[in-house]
Amino acid sequence: xxxxxxxxxxRVYPGRGIALGRSADGKKALVVYFIMGRSVNSRNRxxxxxxxxxxxxxxxxxKMSDPSLIIYxxxxxxxxxxxxxxxxxxxxxxxxxxxxxxxxGALRTREFEPxxxxxxxxxxxxxxxxxxxxxxxxxxxxxxxxCCCRYFYEYEKPQPGLGHIIHTYAADxxxxxxxxxxxxxxxxDAPDAGTLAERVWAAxxxxxxxxxxxxxxxxxxxxxxxxIINKHTG
Numbered sequence: 001x002x003x004x005x006x007x008x009x010x011r012v013y014p015g016r017g018i019a020l021g022r023s024a025d026g027k028k029a030l031v032v033y034f035i036m037g038r039s040v041n042s043r044n045r046x047x048x049x050x051x052x053x054x055x056x057x058x059x060x061x062x063k064m065s066d067p068s069l070i071i072y073x074x075x076x077x078x079x080x081x082x083x084x085x086x087x088x089x090x091x092x093x094x095x096x097x098x099x100x101x102x103x104x105g106a107l108r109t110r111e112f113e114p115x116x117x118x119x120x121x122x123x124x125x126x127x128x129x130x131x132x133x134x135x136x137x138x139x140x141x142x143x144x145x146x147c148c149c150r151y152f153y154e155y156e157k158p159q160p161g162l163g164h165i166i167h168t169y170a171a172d173x174x175x176x177x178x179x180x181x182x183x184x185x186x187x188x189d190a191p192d193a194g195t196l197a198e199r200v201w202a203a204x205x206x207x208x209x210x211x212x213x214x215x216x217x218x219x220x221x222x223x224x225x226x227x228i229i230n231k232h233t234g
Contacts, residue, residue, distance in 0.1 A: 021163015
């Protein structure tokens with residue numbers, strides 16, 4: 001098993017990514033979400049903290065050419081559940097949970113992004129109060145938009161210091177190739193959210209990284225230690 005930072009250093013353009021896991025002492029759930037960009041429109045973003053999570057917004061509104069698919073709430077806190085996704089399906093999952101419906105059921109109403117020829121996958125995660133977590137990816141069938149493939153993964157008893165990462169793209173390319181296979185197991189043994197954020201930010205490709213969110217959630221108390229890093233800070 002590779003360390004999360006080593007995993008990211010090997011990838012120039014993983015796109016947007018979610019890593020969920022458990023702290024080394026077993027006392028905290030870990031949530032990592034990052035965005036990357038190649039175009040001016042994609043890179044012109046920052047994460048802003050909200051009352052129930054975070055949202056993306058334009059760093060320079062004058063440079064925003066198309067807000068669709070890039071302006072959304074990546075993280076929504078629903079009670080003691082944490083929903084994290086790479087698009088507006090965050091709200092789809094949140095609304096389903098509030099109505100007593102399931103994570104998977106909510107995502108069965110959605111599909112990959114309508115941005116052909118990439119057909120970017122929708123990736124989503126849910127962290128429960130006990131530290132168990134779920135991941136999902138909705139993607140085209142080998143680039144064929146006529147078929148949406150839906151994959152769901154559940155981790156009921158995460159091991160301390162370990163986690164899983166899923167991201168939108170397998171590599172850079174034209175068109176961008178979608179992530180394949182199961183979420184990758186990774187070591188996540190940083191002692192706190194700040195250290196983990198520093199390590200992940202340093203591991204992301206300098207040219208393409210845009211913003212990073214890291215949260216460590218106390219399993220006993222629900223207390224959250226959250227760090228946000230934006231490439232655009234002014």
